[in-house]
Amino acid sequence: MRLVESLTTVLTFSVLAACNPIGFSASKRFAYDGTVSDSYDFIVIGGGQAGLTLASRLSEDSNTTVLVIEAGDSGDAVKDSINIPSSTYYNSLTKSSYDWQYVTAPQTHLSNRGVSxxxxxxxxxxxxxxxxxxxRPSEIEVNAWSGMIASDDNSLASMWNWDSMFAAMDKSETFTAPSESIKDMAGVQYNANSRGSSGPVHVSYPGYTFPQIGDFNEALNAAGISSNSDSASGKNxxxxxxxxxxxxxxxxxxxxxxxxIDPLLPxxxxxxxxxxxxxxxxxxxxxSDNLTATGVEYSANSATHTVKANKEVILSAGTIASPQILQLSGVGPRDVLESVGITVLSELPGVGQHLQDHLSTTVVWESSVDTAGSIHASGSxxxxxxxxxxxxxxxxxxxxxSFLFGGDSGAAAFHQQVTDALESSVSSLVPSSSSEVIEGYKAIYNITxxxxxxSEVGQIELLINMMFSGSISIGVAIQHPLSQGRLYINSSSPLDPPVIDPNYFSHPADITVFRQGIKVARMIGATAPLSVSLxxxxxxxxxxxxxxxxEAWLxxxxxxxxxxxxxxAMLPKSQGGVVNANLQVYGLAxxxxxxxxxxxxxxxxxxxxPTYGLAEQAANIIRAHYNGLGNLASSSSSSGSSDSSNGSNSSKNSSNDNGAAGLSASWVSMCFVAIFTLWFAL
Incomplete structure (x- = not known):
């Protein structure tokens, strides 16, 4: 009997171990010791949001090899700081070794401050x-983006229109509605039909809330800002x-x-x-018009290594590191590369240009009500x-x-000032002498x-903040800056950070819009029922x-x-673009x-x-190309995971067939069957 019990225990543990890819197998995919093959079909530079999404999808094709190279650690040692949502405020990894800790160049129009x-x-x-x-962004914005690349190839540009991006964003996510108590207290409204139902990423609502969240919504309504019951459908x-x-x-x-990654079988x-x-x-x-990447050089354990790429190198290193790596590789503006002694292999003036960002600040009020910050501090x-x-x-x-400027006439007057300032802005604010970059500045300026x-698209974002003790604040953030900056290397060493110069507030319209946003935030704070708590x-x-x-305070x-x-930027090369509609870098094969x-x-x-949607659509494009389907544009509006046998898209919300979520679910089912069979066999 003891032998049977012992055998049962061993077999059960073995089955459970095999059936738990997170606990027992995840580390096998991470080459902690630096051991990798000599070559891979695809080398993905950057294991961040887009990089891991793309690697997971590309590796669904079992005959395709994929390597992700990530500069940072696995995160296992700080899993609580990552996994517990509120830790992003109370136990943040910013300013630690898990943060690049970049700082911008001193900003001329921000009192010469560097911004973290x-x-x-x-x-x-x-x-x-x-x-x-x-x-999600709005349909108006996404279609404007698609239209900007359409002059090069209208059929390819359709891969980035609203219908295509909506399907790709749906494919990435599984939506869960809030509980009734959260819904009622916070005034949550949603349309589940506009959300994904079987993607890898969970989108939901916190399991706790405060009455002031509902009060914030009511105050907005009272001030004339309507509630949106379907923000995911393109009207946000x-x-x-x-x-x-x-x-x-x-x-x-x-x-x-x-x-x-974690839910996958090895x-x-x-x-x-x-x-x-x-x-x-x-x-x-x-x-130099058609350079072929043969591989990647990387540094690990104080040594330099190389790995070959059989098909492609894919940069998913982010807004800072992707242009930095291109420049370090000899691809970018000639003046930047030559100034640090890097041989120009492919002159591409737009690399690092057109940099934009959302500036933000907060209006803060004292408050004696319970907040997340006060409850957290209580230790209860x-x-x-x-x-x-x-x-x-x-x-x-x-x-x-229209709301920011007190009505349509005020908005029209501001709009006229902005359009009248185009030529003077071009002559004085473009941080490049390249005619291509200048044309891109004009194109972005005109779209904006x-x-x-x-349009009805928001120019200011307002966010209520309940995370601190003794105060409640409303964040204010500009959404469509006319100021454009740049990012460039000033050293040939990859270990030196690039110069980040977003050129904040270089265009005076930005501070005007921001100022109006502060006024609106103050107005909301003075409006019942939110005002009662402030x-x-x-x-x-x-x-x-x-x-x-x-303005001086800002x-x-x-x-x-x-x-x-x-x-x-995905723009025509003639407008300082870096990638075409297929995400391919101009001049690189x-x-x-x-x-x-x-x-x-x-x-x-x-x-x-939008980044999850971008990565999902990129995987569709790449897999379709290598599986012989050619142009994906005609089928890009359908959702679901690509079929590994032919790369085609299946119907909406079918990502469980091949995706991470589906593998996890099917594997769990197999494990239960195996355990059940084991017990009966014994």
């Missing part, structure tokens, strides 16, 4: 350390409680590693190399409960130009001024009254909302960029949702 730019240096990238907002303006990247089954962060065709910094892309000798049993620890800020509103400003305004405070006062206060983009750096202008959104 934290970015995740860990598997999952910034999706492992951010505030977890899941907010107005007030709503945004989704968060939270897994409601255990109240943990859902990010690219936990969604796209894949012999997928390797992830951590603690390895890519130093450059290697090219075969040949024409509530403070340590998983549902409370899932609480993160989520209620927002997008305010259009003539398509986005006059005491004295402590920032900017009662001494900041006039337009001039507000110069010393604003920081970033952590949404940089556009440094490898087999190098693509797949991350937020390709968005040519800032969206009224947070970067998570």
């Amino acid at each position: 730019w934290p970015r995740g240096k860990v598997l999952g990238g910034s999706s492992a350390i951010n505030g977890m907002y899941s907010v 303006w107005g007030a709503f409680v945004a989704n968060s990247y939270i897994n409601p089954t255990n109240w943990t962060r859902s990010y690219s590693r936990s969604a796209y 894949r012999s065709n997928l390797n992830i190399l951590i603690n390895s910094v890519v130093t450059r892309i290697l090219f075969a000798s040949g024409s 049993s509530t403070a340590t409960s998983p549902d409370f620890e899932s609480y993160v800020n989520s209620a927002i509103a997008y305010v259009n130009a 001024a003539n398509t986005l400003f006059p 005491g004295t305004e402590t920032s900017p405070g009662s001494n900041v009254v006039t337009d001039e006062d507000i 110069l010393g206060q604003v920081g970033t909302e952590y949404h940089p983009g556009s440094t490898c 087999n190098v693509r960029v797949v991350d937020a750096s390709v968005f040519p202008f800032s969206f009224t959104a947070h970067l998570g949702a």
Whole structure:
């Protein structure tokens, strides 16, 4: 009998071990010792949000080998800081070794301040350390982006229109509705039909909330900003409680590693190399108009290594590192490369140009009501409960130009000022002498001024913040800056950070829009029922009254909302573009960029949702190409995971067939069958 019991225990443990890819097998995909093969079909540079998404999808084809090279660590040692949502505020990984800790160049128009730019240096990238907002851009913005590339190839551009991106964002996610108590208290509205139902990433709502969240929505309504019951469907303006990247089954962060990698069975065709910094892309000798990447050079354990690429090198290193690596590899503006002694292999003036970001700050009031911050500080049993620890800020509103400027006539007058300033802005504000970059500046400026400003699309984001003790604040963030900056290397060493110069507030319209946003935030704070919970305004405070006062205050206060983009913009090459509609770098035969750096202008959104959509669509494009399907544009509007046998798209929400979520579910079912069979056999 003891023998049977012992055998039962051993076999059960073995089956459970085999059936738990997270606990027993995840580390096998991470080459902690630096052991990798000599070559891979695809080398993905960057194991962040887009990189892990792409690697997971590409490796669904069992005859395709994929290597991800990530500069940061696995994150296992700090899993609580990553997994517990509220830790992003109370136990943040920013300013640690898991953060690149970038700082911008001193900003001329921000009192010469450098602005902190934290970015995740860990598997999952910034999706492992951010505030977890899941907010999609508007249909107007996405179609404007698609239209900007259409002059090169209209059929390819359709891969990036709203229908295509909507399907790709749906494919990435599984939506879970809030509980009735959360829904009622916070005033949550949603349309589940506009959300994905079987993708790898969880989008849901925190398991805890506060009555002031509902009060915020009511105050917005009372002030004339309507609630939005379907913000995910392409009309994202107005007030709503945004989704968060939270897994409601255990109240943990859902990010690219936990969604796209951890649930997988071990894949012999997928390797992830951590603690390895890519130093450059290697090219075969040949024409500068069609350079072929042969592999990648990287540094690990104080040694230099190389690995060959059989098909492609894919940059998914983010808005900062992707252009930096291109420049270090000899691809970029001639003046930048020659100034640091790097041989120009392919002159591409737009690399690092068109940099844009969301500037933000807060209006703060004293408050004596319970907040997440006060409960956290109490150390009570509530403070340590998983549902409370899932609480993160989520209620927002997008305010259009008409509301900001007191009506259509005020907005029209502002619009005229902006359009009249185009030529003077071009002559004085473009941080490049390249005619191509100048044309790109004009194109982005015109889309912003003539398509986005006059529309219903939000120009200011408002966010209520309940995370601190003794105060409640409303964040204010500009969404479509006319200021464009650049990013460039000033050293040939890959270990030196690049110069980040977003050129904040270089265009005076940006500070005007921001000033109006501060006024709206103050108005919402003074509107019932939210006003009942607010005491004295402590920032900017009662001494900041006039337009001039507000603008002077902003110069010393604003920081970033952590949404940089556009440094490898998808634009025609004649407009300083870096990638075409297939995400291929101009002048390079087999190098693509797949991350937020390709968005040519800032969206009224947070970067998570469009970046997951971008990576899903990129995987569709790449797999279709190598599986012989050619142009994907005709089928790009369908959702679901690609079939590994032919790369075609299946019907909406079918990603469980091949995706990470589906593998996890089917594997669990197999394990239960195996365990059941085991017990009966014994």
